Amino acid sequence: QVQLVESGGGLVQAGGSLRLSCVASGGTFSRYLMGWFRQAPGKEREFVAAIIWSGHRTSYADSVKGRFTISRDNAKNTVSLQMNSLKPEDTAVYYCAASTAWDTTPRYDDYNYWGQGTQVTVSS
Numbered sequence: 001q002v003q004l005v006e007s008g009g010g011l012v013q014a015g016g017s018l019r020l021s022c023v024a025s026g027g028t029f030s031r032y033l034m035g036w037f038r039q040a041p042g043k044e045r046e047f048v049a050a051i052i053w054s055g056h057r058t059s060y061a062d063s064v065k066g067r068f069t070i071s072r073d074n075a076k077n078t079v080s081l082q083m084n085s086l087k088p089e090d091t092a093v094y095y096c097a098a099s100t101a102w103d104t105t106p107r108y109d110d111y112n113y114w115g116q117g118t119q120v121t122v123s124s
Contacts, residue, residue, distance in 0.1 A: 002027035002113040004096045009118030012086055016122075020081040022096030022115055030074040033099040036081045037108060038092035038120075047106035048094070049081060059104035064090075086122045093117040 008020040020036070035050035049070040050059045058070050069082040079096060097111035105111075 002032075002098055004098060004113055004115035006094065006096045006115045006118040009094060009120045011121045011123065014086060014088055014122055014124050016086050017082070017084045018086065018120060020083065020094055020096075020118060020120075022079045024077045024079075024098065027098070027113075029077040029098075033101050033104065034070075034072055034079040035097045035099065035104075035111060036070060036079075037095045037097055037111075038090075039095070039117075040092040043092075045095075045108050046092075047108070050099075050104040050106070051079065052104060057104065059106070061106070083120070086120075088122045088124045090120060091122050092120060094120050 003025045006022050012018055036048040037045050038048050039045045047061050051070045051072050055072050067085045072079040095117045096115040098113040099111040101110045
C-alpha cells in the first residue's frame, strides 16, 4: 500500500508562515497526482492545492491562491506546501493525498491514498 506521512504543522500567529511536508512510500511516487486538503471541526473536507507528476502544472483553491505554494521532489518522494500570510481561517487539519487521476482535480473522491493529517492552528 502507498503510505503518506505529513509533518510540519503547529501553532503560528496570523501573518506567519509554515511549511508542510509529506513523504510517500510503497508506490511509484513520480506517477501520482499529489494534493493537499484540509478539514476544520464541523466543516467538510476542502481542497487546497494539487500538483501533477512533472510539477509543471499546479492548481489552488481561490482561498489560498497567492499565499500557498505546492511543490514536489520526486527524487525524495516528497510533496510540500509552503503557507505564507496565514489567517485564522486557515486553521484545520491538513492532509496529504495521492491520486491516479491524469490531471489536477479538487474532488476528494478522486484521491486514493491519504496521510494521517497534521494540525495547523493560526492565532489572531
